[in-house]
Amino acid sequence: MSSSWRTATAPAVRYLTDPHRRLAVILISLAAVGLIAFGVFATLGGPPPQQQAVVYFDPAATVAEKDAARAACPSVGQAIQLPPDRNDLAITRAYPLRYDVAKASTQDRAAIYACVSRQPGVVGMSQETQGQ
Numbered sequence: 001m002s003s004s005w006r007t008a009t010a011p012a013v014r015y016l017t018d019p020h021r022r023l024a025v026i027l028i029s030l031a032a033v034g035l036i037a038f039g040v041f042a043t044l045g046g047p048p049p050q051q052q053a054v055v056y057f058d059p060a061a062t063v064a065e066k067d068a069a070r071a072a073c074p075s076v077g078q079a080i081q082l083p084p085d086r087n088d089l090a091i092t093r094a095y096p097l098r099y100d101v102a103k104a105s106t107q108d109r110a111a112i113y114a115c116v117s118r119q120p121g122v123v124g125m126s127q128e129t130q131g132q
Contacts, residue, residue: 048102050130053079053112055097061121066096069119075099076115077108101127 016025057066075081080100097116101109116122 050100051102051127052082052130053099053101053109053125053127054095055099055116055125056095056123057097057121058123065119065121069116069122070097072119073097073112073115076111077105079104079108079112 015021055069057069070081070084073081078101082098082100084096099112101112104112113125116125
């Protein structure tokens with residue numbers, strides 16, 4: 001090790017090993033280890049993120065057009081059409097057609113996008129990642 005590194009770290013080591021600061025150093029060290037452990041757990045042990053493709057309809061699209069798009073574009077491979085929500089929220093009415101694409105291949109996603117884009121009343125699609 002170079003002598004400049006030793007010279008720079010010696011005061012820091014003395015400062016941290018001073019008996020008057022021992023409790024604070026131990027508490028801060030435990031907190032840092034806890035944060036690191038939580039970060040590793042949250043990254044590796046948490047649930048996988050959800051990826052959804054959401055179909056955007058023209059505001060003037062009718063319920064019949066939305067239902068027709070749902071019927072015309074079922075699940076493809078691992079791009080799974082999600083069942084319609086059973087509530088009466090405005091967001092559910094605006095975005096009634098969604099697909100779970102977390103495990104879908106590029107070909108599956110392309111097939112869904114191609115089918116949906118041909119449907120009347122559809123403006124586009126967006127992919128969202130939720131969680132993590």
